[in-house]
Each structure stands twice: as C-alpha cells, then as structure tokens.
Amino acid sequence: MAVPLSQMATVARYVLTKKLKGETRYPLVLMLEPLFRCNLACAGCGKIQYPEHILDRRLTPEQCWAAAEECGAPIVSIPGGEPLIHPEMPEIVRGLVARKKYVYLCTNGLLLERKIHEYTPSKYLTFSIHMDGLREEHDLAVCREGVYDIAVRAIRTALARGFRVTTNTTVFNGANPQRLREFFDEMMQLGVEGMMISPGYSYEKAPDQHGFLTRHRTQELFARLLANRKRSWRFNQSPLFLEFLMGKRDYQCTPWGNPTYNIFGWQRPCYLLQDGYAETFRELMEETNWDRYGTGRNPKCADCMVHCGYEASAVEETFSSWSGFTGTVRATLFPT
C-alpha cells in the first residue's frame, strides 16, 4: 500500500492554496509533543532529559486539538517522548482524525501490541515506528536489547489489523550503508507502507555529541545509502528531500514548515533547537526572527539536514516551479 491519493491531493491542494494566497511561510506538518516521558532512554535523544515534574506533565486532548486548529497544517506528527504512554492518546487521535488531519503517531513500538485495540484503522492514521536499523544497530541505538524484536512484532500486528504503518529511522555517524540497505529490504518485506529517514542532529542538549553527522559526511553517507535504490524500497518522503540528503540539491531551512507545540508552548524555531517559546502560533510565525536560523546563519544549524527543517523546503520547490515539479516526478519514477 502506498500513501493514499487523498493524502497527496490534500497536501497538494493545501500548498497550492497557500501559494495562491501569496503566503510564503506556512506550516506543513504540526509536530505535536503531548509529553516528554518515554519508556526508553536512547543515548542520542535530547527530548527526555527533564526533571520529573516536567516529565509528568501532558497536553490535554483539548490543547492538542486547539493547536492543530490554530496551526492548520494538514499533517500532524505526534512524536514524544512515547505518545502511547499518554492515557488520553486514543482520544487525542480520534479528535484529530475527526478534523481530517493525517496523523503520524510515532512510537518505539513497546506498547503498541498492548494498546492497539484502542485505535481504529483509518486512512488518516499511520503508526510510524521508530527503527534505527537491523536488530543489532537498533538495540544499540535505543540502549536496550530486545526492542527490535518487539517493534517488529508490533509492525506485524498493526499491519494485520489494517493500519497504515511506516518506519522512521535516524541515521547516525558511523552507520554502515550496506547494513542499512539490508534493513530497508527487511522493512519492505514486513509490508510497511513506506520508510522515513533523516540524519541525526546534534542537539545542544543531547548527551551524545559524537554520534551525529556533519553536513559533508551526511551527504556522502546518504549518497551511498540511496544510490541504485531498489524498486521495492518506498520512502514516505519528498523525493527531492532525499536528493538533498544525497548532496544533489541545496536548500535553506524552512523551520516554520514543521512547527512544534508541546507543554511549554510553540517552540522556537524548530523541533530540534530550543530557543524559547511563543504562546500562540501567530506569535511564533510573526515574532520569530527566522533569518537567524538555517545553514550559514546560525552555528547551531551548521550541520543540520534534518527532515523537520528541510523537507518542507523540498515540498515548496515541488510546487514553486515547473522544474521543481518535473524534478519531483523524475525523482519519484527514476530514483538514482
């Protein structure tokens, strides 16, 4: 199964409407973080290092829906923490689906088998399973043995119940392209709809400052990883973004494309960098000095190529010019 046509049409209609209105900055994917608590403690994760009283806080369903409405993006990605820990997550998802948002519920899979009966299959709901490679690499990345096998079982269960399932993979420094290509084979054999990949980003506050990639090494690694791509591999991502990762295209970051909302408010400027918070989405969009962020503009952004900064830039190119559109068609039909 591929991304439903209705989802592609919704996104295309949304972007074209924004462009016709002359809006240059618009959100594409709301990154909704209803809690920071997680049942794993991956070494590369900068999301979970908070005092207990912060980890105990959660967004209410009403706050989540209000954020989705305020922002207006057609896609809502729910990362974390681990969203399935949130006792009201089924209700949050139901409310977002009722608002016709395409929801990507990102989970490490540990709780999915136990909680899956609380969710209803829908074209609007996708479980996006965190998988950082084959068994050995994944268990090392998440700092716990046995997680890969549980996640694979969760994928099988979700697929058997008729859910849309994708994987999301962070590619870290030292990753072995050949092993990752085998991993892509394995995920596609499991029957997932598509895969999402992104390089790791060196969070200022992430404890692992050595596991992340510099820009040049990212391009080299992704060029090897995605060269001579197998026809069977499907990526649930903009093909132009994949070319960007391979060093074939150059984009500037568009962090407003993936605005982040969490217990602190609207995060400036992006999902990764915490430079403060705005109280409303409008304040985020209008009062953030966006020119301070992106490659070449901010030392913290120097090596960043992550999807939440640059995928919206690639989507923007698709809809901005004939060459962008034909480039997308070519990269979809004949990936190199």
Add this chain to the structure above:
Amino acid sequence: MSKHFSLETEPASWHGTVVHPKTPAELAGIVERAFDYRGDVTLKLKTGESLVGYVYNRQPHSPCPYLDIMLASTPDRRRVPYHQITAIIFSGEDMAFGRSWEAWQRKKQEETQKIYRPKT
C-alpha cells in the same frame, strides 16, 4: 554546595552552582545557562521569594527582559523579570549529565568483557 562561578569556563555540569550576579551582563549570562540547564533551578527574588522550577523560556532582548519558569511544586508557571532576580542556584539534578553515548558504550563493553573474558 556552592561552586565557583565564571561565565568564561563552562563546567561539565552547573549542578550545585550558586550565583549572585553582580552586573546585568552577568545576570543575562547566567539566565542563559539556567535556560540551557536540564534540571530545576532555584531563583531568589528581591521580594524574598524563592521559586524552584524549570526555566523553559527567556526573552533577553525584550524591553524588560524576563524568563518563564515552570514551578516544581505546582502546575503553575511564572514570568519573572530579570531585574527581580538576586541569585540563581542550579539546585536540581542535571538530567543530561552523564547520560552519554560513550557511557553507554563503555558499559556495554564492560558487560561483554565480563561475559566473554577468556580463562587464563
């Protein structure tokens, strides 16, 4: 628990540091460290009040610079103007400290050596 404080040197962790800023620049600098800190801090205010919580936002460039803190003991958050602050104590555990990839790898290596150590 007080540690020597200098904005020139970044300690591995600020945990335990007590700072009584003497100038606005020093105050702004230490608020920035408190904002970056992955643990609770205690703010001593001119009013005599003490606030313990997590500093999640700051606006050093606003006409009246302020920070936002989520209090540890109640669900509330408070906005505190910089000029009200007399001291900042990095009182809570630094939740990012010592949780590194290297530490994890070292631990794994030690475990492996324990299991596979050849008999001599």
